[in-house]
Amino acid sequence: MNLFAAEWLKIRTLRSFRICAVAGLTLAVATAALRALVYSDPVFAQDMTGGEVLAEVLGPAAAVLQVAIVVVSVLVLSSEYRTGAIRVTFVATPWRLRVMAAKALVVTVVATVLASLSMLAGYAAALPFLYRGAPAATAPGIILGRVGVEIGYCVLVGLFAFAVTIAVRDTAAAVTVTLGGVLLSGVVFTLIGMLLRTDLTGLSFAEAAAGVFTEPFSRALPALTAWLAVPAVAGCLALTRRDA
Amino acid sequence: MCGRDRVRSVVPVIEVHHLTKTYGPVTAVSDVSFRLDSGVVNGFVGPNGAGKSTTLRMMVGLDRPTSGHCLFDGRPYAALDAPLRTVGTLLDPETIHPGRSGRDHLRILARTHGIGRRRTDEVLETVGLTAAAGRRIGGYSLGMRQRLGLAAALLGDPAALLLDEPSNGLDPDGIIWIRTLLRSLAREGRAILVSSHLMSELAQTADRLIVLGHGRVLADASVTELVSRNATRTVQVRTDHGDELERLVRGRDAAVARRPDGALEITGMTADEVAVLAHRDGILLYEITTVPASLEDAYLELTR
Numbered sequence: 001m002n003l004f005a006a007e008w009l010k011i012r013t014l015r016s017f018r019i020c021a022v023a024g025l026t027l028a029v030a031t032a033a034l035r036a037l038v039y040s041d042p043v044f045a046q047d048m049t050g051g052e053v054l055a056e057v058l059g060p061a062a063a064v065l066q067v068a069i070v071v072v073s074v075l076v077l078s079s080e081y082r083t084g085a086i087r088v089t090f091v092a093t094p095w096r097l098r099v100m101a102a103k104a105l106v107v108t109v110v111a112t113v114l115a116s117l118s119m120l121a122g123y124a125a126a127l128p129f130l131y132r133g134a135p136a137a138t139a140p141g142i143i144l145g146r147v148g149v150e151i152g153y154c155v156l157v158g159l160f161a162f163a164v165t166i167a168v169r170d171t172a173a174a175v176t177v178t179l180g181g182v183l184l185s186g187v188v189f190t191l192i193g194m195l196l197r198t199d200l201t202g203l204s205f206a207e208a209a210a211g212v213f214t215e216p217f218s219r220a221l222p223a224l225t226a227w228l229a230v231p232a233v234a235g236c237l238a239l240t241r242r243d244a
Numbered sequence: 245m246c247g248r249d250r251v252r253s254v255v256p257v258i259e260v261h262h263l264t265k266t267y268g269p270v271t272a273v274s275d276v277s278f279r280l281d282s283g284v285v286n287g288f289v290g291p292n293g294a295g296k297s298t299t300l301r302m303m304v305g306l307d308r309p310t311s312g313h314c315l316f317d318g319r320p321y322a323a324l325d326a327p328l329r330t331v332g333t334l335l336d337p338e339t340i341h342p343g344r345s346g347r348d349h350l351r352i353l354a355r356t357h358g359i360g361r362r363r364t365d366e367v368l369e370t371v372g373l374t375a376a377a378g379r380r381i382g383g384y385s386l387g388m389r390q391r392l393g394l395a396a397a398l399l400g401d402p403a404a405l406l407l408d409e410p411s412n413g414l415d416p417d418g419i420i421w422i423r424t425l426l427r428s429l430a431r432e433g434r435a436i437l438v439s440s441h442l443m444s445e446l447a448q449t450a451d452r453l454i455v456l457g458h459g460r461v462l463a464d465a466s467v468t469e470l471v472s473r474n475a476t477r478t479v480q481v482r483t484d485h486g487d488e489l490e491r492l493v494r495g496r497d498a499a500v501a502r503r504p505d506g507a508l509e510i511t512g513m514t515a516d517e518v519a520v521l522a523h524r525d526g527i528l529l530y531e532i533t534t535v536p537a538s539l540e541d542a543y544l545e546l547t548r
Binding site for chain 1: 301304321322327342345351352355357358
């Protein structure tokens with residue numbers, strides 16, 4: 001618990017974290033409101049269910065938020081490597097894997113809180129603009145389910161970014177690799193699937209991360225496990241064997 | 245408190261056994277062994293690149309030794325329950341996040357060991373940083389960062405301190421302050437290892453010196469022992485018959501050097517022997533002085 005408290009204090013006292021969090025939250029809410037304006041027009045909204053409209057509004061908001069979450073999750077570790085402060089951390093706490101576990105917990109909490117606030121505020125901001133207040137007439141379970149999927153997706157993106165950072169130890173490289181994995185893996189797997197005449201899109205990070213919430217017993221779970229475990233295990237092996 | 249009990253201990257606090265570190269074909273540290281006892285300021289001295297920092301990093305587990313190990317109260321660093329309460333470490337003062345305040349930096353370290361805010365304020369006061377504690381570290385001078393690093397090392401009230409070049413960046417007042425602080429911490433019963441590449445810096449502080457050169461321990465002895473074993477006394481002479489005396493002295497297999505002011509510096513003979521030699525040949529001496537060997541001479545002799 002001491003370690004988690006220390007790691008939380010560490011990220012909380014970084015100005016870059018506060019800027020990223022506020023920017024991510026603001027942009028996500030603004031995106032939800034702007035998308036809602038589009039669906040205020042009956043031409044777009046009248047044939048859609050409330051759940052579908054909600055997905056069209058919150059999906060892009062989560063997509064914008066995920067960039068901020070990636071940056072924050074990377075900063076949790078890379079800022080220490082950049083400044084060399086990781087050595088001070090490992091002198092105070094020589095159990096390196098425990099330090100990484102505490103940092104992963106911080107990433108999970110930060111991503112959960114940030115995504116929850118953004119999605120709920122985005123929903124509240126979007127509601128007044130939507131055609132006939134479409135989602136308001138939708139069952140609360142469907143609304144909460146939709147919001148929950150977006151929050152869960154953001155948390156998984158944060159954990160993936162953190163796992164990549166353990167492996168590459170560098171801010172720019174970690175952000176690039178993470179965004180590449182999140183945004184481009186779908187296209188790459190589609191192309192590979194076309195060559196092999198099979199559907200591999202479900203193996204992409206975005207599909208797997210969304211799939212674990214909608215179809216938990218599909219191949220989404222092993223695919224997502226691989227996305228998270230490969231960089232994390234490779235990074236942790238290097239971490240325990242290399243000099244700090 | 246547990247830390248206070250430990251500092252009264254008389255058993256060796258830290259034992260380094262045959263530490264070796266190689267980077268490919270390069271051996272940075274080779275078979276380094278020593279032990280640090282309570283209440284002693286140990287100087288860890290050697291030229292740049294001698295392996296001092298690498299040894300310190302291996303001691304606290306930052307670098308993996310190729311072979312050998314280091315024990316703190318009989319346990320490796322990673323096996324300590326609360327490392328900051330056993331060993332305080334100051335390595336590189338630049339390895340601190342510049343975006344945080346000094347107080348936040350210490351609070352983060354304190355949290356890892358459940359150390360309270362009061363102790364954070366205490367160590368800030370000890371190192372004279374209370375007024376600057378709320379400022380971002382990026383705006384600190386090197387000397388202030390050294391003081392902050394020292395505050396972090398003292399945070400857990402440890403029984404031992406490992407300090408890598410703590411005087412770097414300090415002004416003359418700061419250097420005197422750190423000497424006094426180290427002496428008083430040793431009097432409290434702590435084992436202190438303080439590294440430097442400047443012997444003059446340690447001459448007034450250290451009780452014992454571990455001299456490192458090319459990654460090896462060249463000497464591990466008290467300051468007095470080191471000087472008597474490794475430095476040569478010089479006899480300084482002023483006379484109008486310098487050439488004549490020089491010829492006589494060289495005939496006795498002693499070495500002579502000329503100073504810019506014409507005086508002779510003779511090594512390999514005592515002042516009495518030089519005086520007798522000069523008197524025998526009727527050479528008038530205006531001055532004959534034995535220049536005591538310095539720690540710096542001993543160090544240069546060892547690391548040459």
